[in-house]
Amino acid sequence: MVRILLADDHDVVRHGLKHLLESESGWEVCGEAHDGREAVALAEQLKPDIAVLDITMPVLNGLEVTRRIRATCPETEVLVFTMHESEELMREVFAAGARGYLIKSDAARYIVAAVDALTRHQPFISSQVTGAVLGAFLREGEAKQADAGDASLTPREREVLQLLAEGHRNKEIARRLSLSVKTIEAHRAVILEKIGAETLADLVRYAVRNHIISG
Structure with a gap:
């Protein structure tokens, strides 16, 4: 059983993603969060295999939620989805500890493929951002984390x-x-x-x- 946590402040988006994900045999959405703080709390409580996070959530944004989930639940892989087709943001997402970056316009077509990749601990990125950029970034490793935009803040x-x-x-x-x-x-x-x-x-x-x- 693949257990998935969904976090998005829009009910319609969460329900749509849940329907797509639970259509896959052996997959279940074990928790749903409306904001970033709730997502962190549910991740600590439920220990999901995959956390699917919107980047722009209230209270705590997706980058900070990713950092906290990866710190407290290292076995949970994180897939971030966003409206922004930005290589800079993609770099920040992966520096925070996520393994997947999905553009919202691609979600209906690729959410299953994205989650499937993360269940095998493989990275996934929307086709709008080149695989070459991702590969180069991943090779830089965790040292990049110190260079994140607000890394000097606790x-x-x-x-x-x-x-x-x-x-x-x-x-x-x-x-x-x-x-x-x-x-x-x-x-x-x-x-x-x-x-x-x-x-x-x-x-x-x-x-x-x-x-x-x-x-």
Whole structure:
């Protein structure tokens, strides 16, 4: 049995993918997540074979979810799907620990092939991004992880950064993360310093540029 976790904040997308995946003999969708934080929690709880993640989810984006799943559930392979046909983003996705990169316009045709490849621990990438680029990148190995766009930030700082960029106030972020407002303010100050930002607008631009939130 291949156990699959689906994470996307759009119910219609999740239901469509679930129908396609469960049409395969021996495959089951063992969990569905509406946002990034829920995806991480379900992955830790269910230990799926494959996690299929949207790149632009609320609370935690797909890149951060991938990092956390790979850190806590190393046996779970991650397939990221996105609307963006970007070699730069593809590099970030694989640096975060994913093994598959699927363009959403290809999902209906290739989701089964993508998941099948990951069950055999083989990489999968949509045809719009060349296999040559992928091969060269994979040979560089995990050393690339240190070069990711926001690699100087800790996981907690990336989480706070995303919530700030999504427009949440310090008090709401503190409540969501079960931290004090002073702690969130401290995180915010450190984040601004690390990324060289002076205003919230600078922070939002950074988040969009590094695919932490969608533009």
